[in-house]
Amino acid sequence: MGDLTALRHKIDSLDVSIIHLLNERAQVSVDIGAAKKALDAVEIGRQLVWNDFRSSRVHSHARKANLRNGNRKVSRLNKGPLKDESLNAIFREIMSASISLQKELKVGYLGPAGSFSHQAAIERFGDSVLYIPQEQIKDVFTLVEKGRATYGIVPFENSTHGSVVQTLDRLMDTNLKIRAESYLTIHQCLLSNSPLKSIKRIYSHPQGFGQSQKWLDAHLPNAERINVSSTSLAAEIAARETGSAAICSETCASLYGLDILERDIEDLKTNTTRFFVLGTSSDKPTSDDKLLVRFTVDHRQPGALCDGLKVFKDHNINLTKIDSRPSRERPWHYVFYVECQGGKEVDEEAIQAAVQELSKYCLEVCVIIITHAYGHRAGVRYVTNGLKVYYVPMGIVYSQASFPTIFGFFPIFRAIVIREEIDIVHGHQAFSSMCLEGILHGRTMGLKACFTDHSLFGFADASSILTNKLLKWTLSDIDHVICVSNTRQVCNCLSVLFLTVFLERSVPTHSISKENTVLRAALNPQHVSVIPNAIVASQFKPDTSKRDPTKITIVVISRLVYRKGIDLLIAVIPRICAMHQRARFINGGDGPKRIDLEQMREKYLLHDRVELLGPVKHHDVVKVLNQGDIFLNTSLTEAFCIAIVEAASCGLLVVSTKVGGVPEVLPRHMINFSKPEEDDLVVAVSKAIHLIRSREVNPVTFHEELKEMYSWSNVAERTEKVYDEITRSPTPPLIERLRRYYGCGVFAGKIFCLVMAIDYLIWMFLEWLFPKEEVEIAQTVDYATWRRMGGNNISLVPRKGPVMQRGKESFPYGTERGFRGRGRGRGRGQGYRGGYFRGGRGRNGGFGARQGQHGEEGYYKPSFIEDPWQHLFPPGYTERNVPVERPVDDLSTTVEVNTEANNM
CATH class of the missing domain: 3.40.190.10 (Periplasmic binding protein-like II)
Structure with a gap:
């Protein structure tokens, strides 16, 4: 009996020690949480035997291997008599209690209480967190997306019954990250x-x-x-x-x-079920991650899925799971989920290379650009595997600006939208009537709309006021606006690491361009994002061998117009040349102010120090820049000056007027600013000349910095975030569009509502007169075939009369009826790139096309299309005198259409 009493006293003593140690550990956990609160990364205490379990890092992706490692740690430290499972349960509760001390952790699961999801959540998080049951799997996703829960746990697959389709379907349209996986043995x-x-x-x-x-x-x-x-x-x-x-x-x-x-x-x-833990953030890849890839291929292309999966084999990546689900966007298109093994066995670079190569075979975003026809540019031009240009017959008013038609553009626009299965209309030019009309017509047709604002205007003159009013009208019925600026520069000023946040979702941020757009168009700032332009840095490399070491060469490349500050440039050139005998100027560009530059050069006899190049082709820009030491920008207003980025990438020190969004473009050590005033600009240029002479700065090093700052892949990723966001947003009903337009002004609002109502009536008339079922849908060509047929080197510039073309192989696409012709074509007719199709002119103005034939080695003389737009429209509609060669191999399904008046 005495021994029993002593043992009980010993247990009491140990219990007291355990309580003290647990509280001491809890206090350390609280201190750690307080220390890391500023970084928004609350750590759940140091863990010796569990699985790196932290609130900011549950598990990067899914890690069965890490769970096994944790169990092995318990086994090594456990000397008995407690079982390993018991110790795991104890430490799970310690972790759970530590979480509750630092912050309230909410976990959503598929309920009610007692479900297997509930048990899996307790296995993962313990009993000290707040659990929120949800009726359906999709509700768990929504709970975490709206921030009402920190994590959500959902079933992903069962070893007996396979994948949980509700989870797969919801993974298609969520930005949540897979933070961890859990396995639960199921006994029914x-x-x-x-x-x-x-x-x-x-x-x-x-x-x-x-x-x-x-x-x-x-x-x-x-x-x-x-x-x-x-x-x-x-x-x-x-x-x-x-x-x-x-x-x-x-x-x-x-x-x-x-x-x-x-x-x-x-x-x-x-019988075992695998659960995913969902969260809003992600972590850097680790040595024991798994990779879940979602992609779509064109089911109409033989072997498309096989080509995509072969990529993983070629990079020695082991696939552990594959699933498919209907895309829910287009009939008979499927989304594939592939899970592959990562970690130490697979090189991280190999995974990135495989995903990059896989994108070639995917049914991706394709860009359809709509602009006016000019010169020899007419009809359809295939630029790359994902870019196509429609040159529509529109009248030109001035400087490649098309004549406003308001409603006249609608029939052509509607036909292209239906033919290319457009989802998003993306406008890029505030001055383009085609852009503004395209957005109006697109919204009438129920499409999503996005606008990129490159401009930066005030309200000082009549033209700006009119432009702002029209822009407000257009943007009042838009899903999202993108302002062009360098967000990294903005966020450095705010001491915020923005890029990491932006890659999670397209978060609008502060910039001069954004403030200007929001003010002009009275927009909700939450619907405006900031995304920069970019350059291909490899095309703008420094080459100091082109420079004259005896001179200080100042390069100016700009349109010679008033708003580019050419009057200011004319005033400062003579003064700088007088102050610095080694200074010389190279001016590239053309415009109405060129005559003033020539007169200045004549007046001050600066022919040997001021060189006027005239228009500079884009591929020659780098040659001009590499001759200089300093780049001078004298703009009076500028949203994002891409020229100064190109110049700095070529190793030039930049001097610029401090206007608009220019201060947000380059880091401070790459640029000298001045007021848009003559004296101040002379001082800034003189300072730059001193820096070059004294070699206090080495602009050649700018290239590597800008290579990291600006990349089109980053711009594309951030733009896709915008597209993903707006495609999930609801389409406003007609009454909501009227309400938005009516809010544009007492008189203007009524006019805008009337225009929208007429546009809607025209659309219904077109739907009745030319049903969309009669508009031919563009056919697609897979990437491998496109490359085999010449890729970027294919020239589709039409020529009048017969065209000699090689006929080694053709595309086996065609229809058994004529393109809008009532009768079948007769005889040998329209030729296509890579061969020809049999079929001739239909009786009613269309073109017959039967099955495509494989051409033999040699050359064929295809006939010339008389009605090039006939394939876009139903019977009775003809746009003549627009000669174009119509190839049959259209690109993959389109998602974006750009409408702008700039030359392509």
């Missing part, structure tokens, strides 16, 4: 308050039925099987009904007062 039980013989109805989740099918067929073959959203809900229903049973966990028996009729009815005793 049959619960009821009625005897087994009286069971008429059985409730369960579809996975529950799938995992217990053999037992049900053997013991309750005639019972009705009713699907519900979770196994715990099945138990809740069965508890209320006589003659009903539920397939669920044994835990539900005590929760809902049910009797266990049968235990372990699952078909396989190794």
